[in-house]
Amino acid sequence: METFVFSVLNGVTYGLLLFMLSSGLTLIFSMMGVLNFAHASFYMLGAYFAFTIGAATGFWVALFLAPVLVGLIGAAVERWGLRKVHTNGHVAELLFTFGLAYLIEEIVKIVWGKLSIPYKIPPLLDGPAFTLWGTDYPAYRVFMLAVSITMLVALFLLLKKTRAGLIIQAALTHPAMVGHLGHNVPKIFMTVFGIGCGLAGLAGVIGGNYLVTDPSMAYAMGPIVFVVVVIGGMGSLAGAFVASLLIGLLQTFAVAVDATFFDLFGWAGLGAMTEVGRISISSLAPMLPFLLLVLILMIRPRGLMGDREF
Amino acid sequence: MTDAAVLDRAEGAGEAADPILAVRGLHAYYGKSHVLQGVDLTVGRGEVVALLGRNGVGRSTTVKAIMGEVAPVGEVWFKGALISGRPSHEIARAGLGYVPENRDIFPMMTVRQNLLLGIKDPRRPGRWRVDEMLDMFPNLAARADTAAGVLSGGEKQMLTICRTLMGDPDLIMIDEPTEGLAPKIVQQVGELIAGIARAGVAILLVEQKLSIALKIAARVYVMGHGEIVYSGTPADFAGRDDVRREWLEV
Numbered sequence: 001m002e003t004f005v006f007s008v009l010n011g012v013t014y015g016l017l018l019f020m021l022s023s024g025l026t027l028i029f030s031m032m033g034v035l036n037f038a039h040a041s042f043y044m045l046g047a048y049f050a051f052t053i054g055a056a057t058g059f060w061v062a063l064f065l066a067p068v069l070v071g072l073i074g075a076a077v078e079r080w081g082l083r084k085v086h087t088n089g090h091v092a093e094l095l096f097t098f099g100l101a102y103l104i105e106e107i108v109k110i111v112w113g114k115l116s117i118p119y120k121i122p123p124l125l126d127g128p129a130f131t132l133w134g135t136d137y138p139a140y141r142v143f144m145l146a147v148s149i150t151m152l153v154a155l156f157l158l159l160k161k162t163r164a165g166l167i168i169q170a171a172l173t174h175p176a177m178v179g180h181l182g183h184n185v186p187k188i189f190m191t192v193f194g195i196g197c198g199l200a201g202l203a204g205v206i207g208g209n210y211l212v213t214d215p216s217m218a219y220a221m222g223p224i225v226f227v228v229v230v231i232g233g234m235g236s237l238a239g240a241f242v243a244s245l246l247i248g249l250l251q252t253f254a255v256a257v258d259a260t261f262f263d264l265f266g267w268a269g270l271g272a273m274t275e276v277g278r279i280s281i282s283s284l285a286p287m288l289p290f291l292l293l294v295l296i297l298m299i300r301p302r303g304l305m306g307d308r309e310f
Numbered sequence: 311m312t313d314a315a316v317l318d319r320a321e322g323a324g325e326a327a328d329p330i331l332a333v334r335g336l337h338a339y340y341g342k343s344h345v346l347q348g349v350d351l352t353v354g355r356g357e358v359v360a361l362l363g364r365n366g367v368g369r370s371t372t373v374k375a376i377m378g379e380v381a382p383v384g385e386v387w388f389k390g391a392l393i394s395g396r397p398s399h400e401i402a403r404a405g406l407g408y409v410p411e412n413r414d415i416f417p418m419m420t421v422r423q424n425l426l427l428g429i430k431d432p433r434r435p436g437r438w439r440v441d442e443m444l445d446m447f448p449n450l451a452a453r454a455d456t457a458a459g460v461l462s463g464g465e466k467q468m469l470t471i472c473r474t475l476m477g478d479p480d481l482i483m484i485d486e487p488t489e490g491l492a493p494k495i496v497q498q499v500g501e502l503i504a505g506i507a508r509a510g511v512a513i514l515l516v517e518q519k520l521s522i523a524l525k526i527a528a529r530v531y532v533m534g535h536g537e538i539v540y541s542g543t544p545a546d547f548a549g550r551d552d553v554r555r556e557w558l559e560v
Contacts, residue, residue, distance in 0.1 A: 167427060169416075169418075169419070170427055173418075174416060176410075177414040177416075178427070179397070179402070180377060180379070180399075180402055180474075181399075181427060181428055181473070182399050182403045182430035183430070184397075184399045185399060186397070
């Protein structure tokens with residue numbers, strides 16, 4: 001029971017962190033029509049910016065400033081980079097974001113070094129929030145959960161309850177028509193890209209100090225976020241939400257399960273000490289998202305809730 | 311070309327004396343294919359003009375080029391300003407409405423939300439209101455809060471036209487509004503277009519059905535092979551069997 005409750009809490013926290021990244025990526029995905037390989041790089045920038053800004057102003061100011069700065073950089077990338085590349089087609093866009101990801105990684109290495117930086121959880125949150133069955137639950141995870149839920153509600157209200165949100169949604173699927181109605185679609189796209197990158201930056205701010213902040217963090221997170229977007233379905237925020245929680249819970253539970261292949265398949269004659277029998281379920285955790293990705297593309301190419309096929 | 315020069319030219323050849331839209335030597339290309347080969351046309355303020363022709367002669371491309379959806383080569387003047395080469399949202403904001411032929415509604419949004427998205431600036435309401443629009447069309451009103459994707463073809467057509475009207479255009483270009491609709495619905499669309507004209511909005515109507523076009527248009531253009539091959543009044547056009555045979559009949 002204890003393991004189950006903690007795994008659910010951890011899984012949801014990790015899942016919501018994934019959603020912070022995948023929500024922006026899925027919006028940008030339906031806008032460009034191709035995956036933005038540099039999306040996780042903005043996540044990394046969020047963490048590094050929070051470290052540097054936080055050193056001067058403290059964590060709480062950095063929590064607001066760093067995502068805004070990352071969002072502005074994202075908007076600039078769209079305005080002066082992607083918008084020009086876009087006219088040359090999808091392959092050019094894909095290559096552009098690919099190059100951008102490496103560019104950002106190299107810049108990070110030059111500015112902050114190749115090793116991980118000591119980006120720490122703020123002292124105020126560096127303790128237990130509550131104790132269950134004698135085990136402390138870290139306050140910072142509760143904070144991550146709170147920030148994620150706030151962001152989720154804000155994004156929902158923006159897209160569903162405001163006129164700007166309606167225009168954004170229409171522009172993602174029918175850009176030409178929205179332009180004919182007098183709405184500035186290039187500006188909308190720049191805003192969406194900026195907001196998406198800002199959300200990735202926010203995920204970096206609250207995730208970087210919890211996980212690790214080093215130049216390979218984008219590379220570690222990027223593929224998982226792609227998996228979430230593909231499983232959820234292109235352009236579907238609801239799909240991204242469900243897939244984020246699914247992957248978050250799946251990975252957390254797989255790590256927590258103290259079982260081997262022998263425990264699962266011993267009844268079929270698999271020996272406890274054979275090569276296969278000794279494989280632990282937890283060691284498969286990193287593989288599960290990609291297994292799911294492959295299966296989804298084979299069985300349901302448009303993802304759980306997407307309306308377009310890949 | 312100056313504004314005055316446009317007006318001078320417009321006064322010849324049975325064109326609008328005071329054009330709100332003046333198209334001069336408009337060319338357009340799809341890849342290497344030269345689709346528009348020098349289109350000249352005008353629409354007067356509050357005037358209804360029909361653009362006729364067979365499929366594939368460039369009527370839709372003409373309105374797309376005016377709207378900036380297809381890159382225009384040549385001059386498009388609207389309200390005395392050169393709009394060719396400007397992005398389509400700026401052209402729309404200048405007061406030029408465009409209803410494309412594909413009935414491009416936003417299917418996941420409600421009928422009401424579709425109409426709201428037609429409004430360019432909520433702080434400056436135009437001559438049309440969402441509620442009035444719904445009052446005029448009981449079919450749409452009954453589904454005001456339903457996803458627009460479930461509407462019938464005729465209802466979608468009504469909605470796209472109404473949505474563009476919400477932006478309060480001074481000229482509305484409507485591309486093939488009656489294509490594929492049942493005769494009764496065609497009549498309803500015809501009444502809507504006549505109603506728009508009565509409200510003082512100029513109309514450039516791209517049509518194949520002569521009955522509707524000739525009933526409401528003050529002037530008629532016929533296109534063939536990427537250029538205008540005939541222009542005149544409906545009365546004059548009625549006597550021109552040669553034009554009809556050569557450029558319209560299939």
